[in-house]
Amino acid sequence: MGFLTNLINGVSLGSVYAIIALGYTMVYGIAKMLNFAHGDVIMVGGYICFVCMNNLGLPVAVAILLSIVGCTCLGMVVERAAYKPLREAPSLAVLITAIGVSYFLQNSALLIWGADPKVFKSVVDLPSLKFFEGQLVVGPINIVTALTCVLIMVSLTLFTSRTKMGKAMRACSEDKGAAQLMGINVNTTISMVFAIGSGLAAIAGVLLCSTYPTLMPTTGSLPGIKAFTAAVIGGIGSIPGAALGGVLLGIIEIFAKAYIGTQLADAIVFGVLIVMLLIRPAGLLGKEIHEKV
Amino acid sequence: MSMLKITDLNVYYGSIHAVKGVSFEVEEGEIVTLIGANGAGKSTTLNTVAGLLRPRSGSIEFEGKSLVGVPAHKMVSRGIALCPEGRRIFQDMTVRENLEMGAFTRTEEESLEMRKRVYESFPRLKERRTQAGGTLSGGEQQMLAMGRALMSKPKLMMLDEPSMGLAPILVQEIFDIIKELNAQGTTILLVEQNASMALSIANRAYVLETGRVSMSGDANELLHDERVRKAYLGG
Numbered sequence: 001m002g003f004l005t006n007l008i009n010g011v012s013l014g015s016v017y018a019i020i021a022l023g024y025t026m027v028y029g030i031a032k033m034l035n036f037a038h039g040d041v042i043m044v045g046g047y048i049c050f051v052c053m054n055n056l057g058l059p060v061a062v063a064i065l066l067s068i069v070g071c072t073c074l075g076m077v078v079e080r081a082a083y084k085p086l087r088e089a090p091s092l093a094v095l096i097t098a099i100g101v102s103y104f105l106q107n108s109a110l111l112i113w114g115a116d117p118k119v120f121k122s123v124v125d126l127p128s129l130k131f132f133e134g135q136l137v138v139g140p141i142n143i144v145t146a147l148t149c150v151l152i153m154v155s156l157t158l159f160t161s162r163t164k165m166g167k168a169m170r171a172c173s174e175d176k177g178a179a180q181l182m183g184i185n186v187n188t189t190i191s192m193v194f195a196i197g198s199g200l201a202a203i204a205g206v207l208l209c210s211t212y213p214t215l216m217p218t219t220g221s222l223p224g225i226k227a228f229t230a231a232v233i234g235g236i237g238s239i240p241g242a243a244l245g246g247v248l249l250g251i252i253e254i255f256a257k258a259y260i261g262t263q264l265a266d267a268i269v270f271g272v273l274i275v276m277l278l279i280r281p282a283g284l285l286g287k288e289i290h291e292k293v
Numbered sequence: 294m295s296m297l298k299i300t301d302l303n304v305y306y307g308s309i310h311a312v313k314g315v316s317f318e319v320e321e322g323e324i325v326t327l328i329g330a331n332g333a334g335k336s337t338t339l340n341t342v343a344g345l346l347r348p349r350s351g352s353i354e355f356e357g358k359s360l361v362g363v364p365a366h367k368m369v370s371r372g373i374a375l376c377p378e379g380r381r382i383f384q385d386m387t388v389r390e391n392l393e394m395g396a397f398t399r400t401e402e403e404s405l406e407m408r409k410r411v412y413e414s415f416p417r418l419k420e421r422r423t424q425a426g427g428t429l430s431g432g433e434q435q436m437l438a439m440g441r442a443l444m445s446k447p448k449l450m451m452l453d454e455p456s457m458g459l460a461p462i463l464v465q466e467i468f469d470i471i472k473e474l475n476a477q478g479t480t481i482l483l484v485e486q487n488a489s490m491a492l493s494i495a496n497r498a499y500v501l502e503t504g505r506v507s508m509s510g511d512a513n514e515l516l517h518d519e520r521v522r523k524a525y526l527g528g
């Protein structure tokens with residue numbers, strides 16, 4: 001039973017990573033930048049939801065919705081203010097700016113909400129499911145998290161393959177100049193992808209805090225980096241890759257914690273990244289880039 | 294009034310003066326070609342008209358309205374399409390999706406209707422409609438790039454080196470299609486290194502040399518001009 005319990009926890013945590021990684025990978029695919037502030041948007045999403053539920057006493061659904069809306073706007077504002085002016089700048093400048101935005105968000109949260117951890121109340125208030133005469137207990141949040149992850153992945157896949165806007169995003173990700181010649185406004189498209197990614201980060205934040213109920217200004221940073229790892233393992237830019245990488249990483253982390261040791265778990269997670277990059281630099285589902293002759 | 298009127302255009306890449314006071318005109322219904330050697334400023338001129346580059350000075354007027362400062366993504370709705378150098382089709386998207394992108398600013402019905410017409414002009418694209426653009430041969434990719442540009446129903450279609458890297462038989466086919474598109478009512482501005490081919494289908498031509506127009510006139514006359522023959526036609 002221990003094995004099954006760990007597996008379920010792993011899939012659940014992995015689903016959160018997957019949702020964050022989907023945002024990472026979408027933004028990377030279209031804007032060709034690593035938005036290291038993505039993890040901190042998760043934390044902001046968590047706080048918005050917390051304030052709505054605890055301080056304002058709003059219903060859970062409204063709190064989640066406001067959290068998504070808030071993060072969507074935050075993502076678009078950050079893109080507009082910090083990244084758009086650097087569109088033609090070298091990628092290193094953009095990367096450093098993203099790290100700056102990350103610290104800005106963390107310290108803003110520190111100013112607003114203080115350093116003391118908040119206890120986040122799970123948004124899913126249902127009894128646990130018991131199997132095998134109570135030997136296997138599955139938390140309802142685990143099920144909700146996994147289902148949400150699947151739903152998001154399917155929606156994103158349909159969005160990018162079926163809708164005009166989604167196809168325009170793929171066009172921008174391949175060749176921004178050619179996309180412009182088609183009449184696609186590249187700036188609007190990039191803004192849109194930040195909105196989607198940040199909205200997903202809000203959902204991830206709410207789910208993460210519901211599973212691990214400690215909310216601090218630094219809550220988002222480690223999951224953010226792990227989700228980035230997941231996106232790289234899956235093949236950055238690939239939607240199914242991000243989901244696969246996220247779930248794999250969650251399972252590896254929980255199993256490492258259970259069978260090897262809590263202290264070593266993070267080292268093992270990042271060790272997997274290093275090994276992965278050595279064996280398959282393009283990631284599990286990533287496209288190998290061939291040099292054109 | 295000319296459809297497209299370029300006056301004293303100057304374009305820089307950083308400190309490099311790539312286009313030096315170029316002026317030319319395209320009348321409605323014409324095929325006009327800009328010929329010249331590598332680095333003469335032909336593509337730079339086209340990219341500037343398309344809004345991908347900004348001129349330092351000079352005017353670009355299309356149907357009497359200035360195009361300077363109009364962003365590239367607004368050009369298709371003005372009626373201008375550029376089929377860029379190197380084709381730049383979306384490799385990971387299917388032929389059909391590539392064409393759909395060409396009609397991005399159009400309605401669903403218009404897109405459907407144009408796709409039918411493009412498939413009529415390029416039956417090979419219809420056969421390969423579910424294939425990824427990157428898996429097509431060079432000639433098919435050029436057809437896709439042209440079909441994609443046509444999807445926006447342009448009044449003026451600019452083609453940048455459509456013959457590049459193609460086998461002679463395919464070059465002939467591509468130029469036949471360009472003539473056909475023109476006969477159907479699309480005005481064409483063609484940039485080519487293959488000067489004899491370009492001159493053989495064009496009405497008028499401008500010869501560019503290191504950023505300046507060195508000669509211009511009737512395409513047929515230029516085709517038989519001694520200096521043009523020596524410099525660009527290998528004889």
